[in-house]
Amino acid sequence: MISLKQFKYFIEIVEAGSYSRAAEKLYIAQSALSRQIKELEDALQTPLLVRDARQFELTPAGQLFFERGKRILEDIDDTLLQARHVGKGAQGVIRLQHSSSVILTPRISNALAQALDDHPGVTLDVSMLPSENQTLEIEEGRADIGLLRLPTLRRHPHIQMREIGSERLMVAVPQHSPLAALDNIDLADLSEQTFISIPHQDRGGLSYLVANLCLELGFFPKPARALSRKSSQLNLIEAGLGIAIVPDCMRLTAPAGVRFVTLSHGSLHSTVGLATRRQADALVTAFADALVSRLSPSVPAP
Secondary structure, three states, X not given: OOOHHHHHHHHHHHHXXXXXXXXXXXXXXXXXXXXXXXXXXXXXXXOOEEEOOOOEEEOHHHHHHHHHHHHHXXXXXXXXXXXXXXXXXXXXXXXXXXXXXXXXXXXXXXXXXXXXXXXXXXXXXXXXXXXXXXHHHHHOOOOOEEEEEOOOOOOOOOEEEEEEEEEEEEEEEEOOOHHHHOOXXXXXXXXXXXXXXXXXXXXXXXXXXXXXXXXXXXXXXXXXXXOOOOOOHHHHHHOOOOEEEEEHHHHHHOOOXXXXXXXXXXXXXXXXXXXXXXXXXXXXXXXXXXXXXXXXXXXXXX
């Protein structure tokens, strides 16, 4: 029978890159480690690693076992963490994810704090993930609540999406760019600029929205020589490598060398959504409802 210890040993070998380094980290003899992997392969009736005197390579089965096995161990760790919290009197841990363009502004942070006050038994586990990935994580049960930029491209049957805010879009430019001296600019006038962020073919979110706005005006954003869909794009802009169209909240994390210029089209906004499973457990549903009630504005933010 395969044991969790064998899962852990195999993952450690792959991540360490060698049996000897893995054995050192696990504080066991290399011969014992090799024996455990041999027993694992015998139980699976397929080789996971192809070895020679100095190194190894993953077989296709080994690659699959590594990816799935690592996820299984992470799920077990998460279950143990939640069990400890429940054992100490907490009602549970809610796993909340947000995209890099949905900054935890004072508005969002205050709403989270108020929701936690209303649910004293809840502990939040907050992490960052791209918008498109969040919906998959929630669909497959590895996250509970997502704060993301709409639109998302993939439709998951068990995901519920609610709008919780809208922000105007700004042009982030290097401080020494001629654009930085402008009070406002038309989106169409950016057709010759290079953009730090362009859409990924499998992802929605902010870059997808921006590309479609540009296409409506007859051009597609020219990619810069360095691209980023993360918050690091502001650092690339500061270095003079390109521009980006971003929500107004990005001012809060912008480095000193980035300037924000208003788009002449005042109606250009980006929408933030809150995602949960349709049949989430009662605690997650109640917490998400509390956030929605505090964050859903009646009109777009200026």
